[in-house]
Amino acid sequence: MKAHGMAGHLIRRLNQISTQVFSTRVQAAGFDVTQVQFAAMDAILAHPGLDQAGVAAAIAYDRATIGGVIDRLEQKGYVVRAVSKRDRRAREVRATEAGRAMFDEILPLVTALQSEVLERLEPKERAAFLALARKAIGPAPGMTEQG
Amino acid sequence: MKAHGMAGHLIRRLNQISTQVFSTRVQAAGFDVTQVQFAAMDAILAHPGLDQAGVAAAIAYDRATIGGVIDRLEQKGYVVRAVSKRDRRAREVRATEAGRAMFDEILPLVTALQSEVLERLEPKERAAFLALARKAIGPAPGMTEQG
DNA sequence: CAAGAAAAATATGTATACATACCATCTCAG
DNA sequence: CTGAGATGGTATGTATACATATTTTTCTTG
Secondary structure: OOOOHHHHHHHHHHHHHHHHHHHHHEEEEEEEOHHHHHHHHHHHHHHHOOHHHHHHHHHOOOHHHHHHHHHHHHHOOOOOEOOOOOOOOOOEEEOOOOOOHHHHHHHHHHHHHHHHOOOOOOOHHHHHHHHHHHHOOOOOOOOOOHH | OOOOOHHHHHHHHHHHHHHHHHHHHHHHHHOOOOHHHHHHHHHHHHHOOEEHHHHHOOOOHHHHHHHHHHHHHHHHOEEEEEEOOOOOOEEEEOHHHHHHHHHHHHHHHHHHHHHOOOOOOHHHHHHHHHHOOOOOOOOOOOOOOOO
């Protein structure tokens, strides 16, 4: 038994598949948004005016990485950034009309595509897998749901 | 229900955790090898003289990506590349003594660390998760085990 | 054997992903 | 208020990850 079959390898493969399915489906629908950008939009829409560090914490990302992600969302016109009045270091991020429209349009697509990622599993197995994945990850580090 | 809880997000988080555990443990042991580099070494040791495209296929990687990975392994003295005599386009990759020694030394470490990635799961759950992950991924695309 | 298709690498460009360093700003101790 | 430490963001450097284009070489087909 070698590196194949190990947890790390399997998880990496799953991530590849997931990313592949996501970009294929979303691009087929005529949008240019990555999985990460979608997750960021989700957090931004759920918490308007959240600063970048907050967005990063919400989706378990690196502060340095989220900067670039939000740069691209801003370039596409999906979000706007403004210096916070309370803390001049912080940049508050808000979705634009176009951003919300884009999210609303691809959300059903993305929801539907989730089962495709695990299409080799029976519905029951899929549910079991997701439950185990959630347990393996544990509670979200940065933010709670009812924030 | 939003982006958290979706398969893609969960899988990405798992991958983060896995990568984190790997590099932490391996670096603590005094080695400078990534998960991907380890997987590549595994394939190279299992199939001496395999070309880069073969390595990429063995671990389900992109040909463009594997080039850089092998560059770094070569810089560290773990592998050597030579132009194939049969096909002058191909670069055959072989592990060096240092490469084999490194691999042998961290293999038990890496094996041990696999359960740490899923430490929140009970042993039974862990096995179930891995079985489901294997099924979800399906048969390896590029190479078969008994090559 | 020549023309064209196919394949192996590499190069280029974009997008994560993260450590580290750095600057600006805020908070807190005193 | 002042200095120290913490925090938000950016910059830099490294390492995936992959699409696409390009080059070199091989294979195919006539």
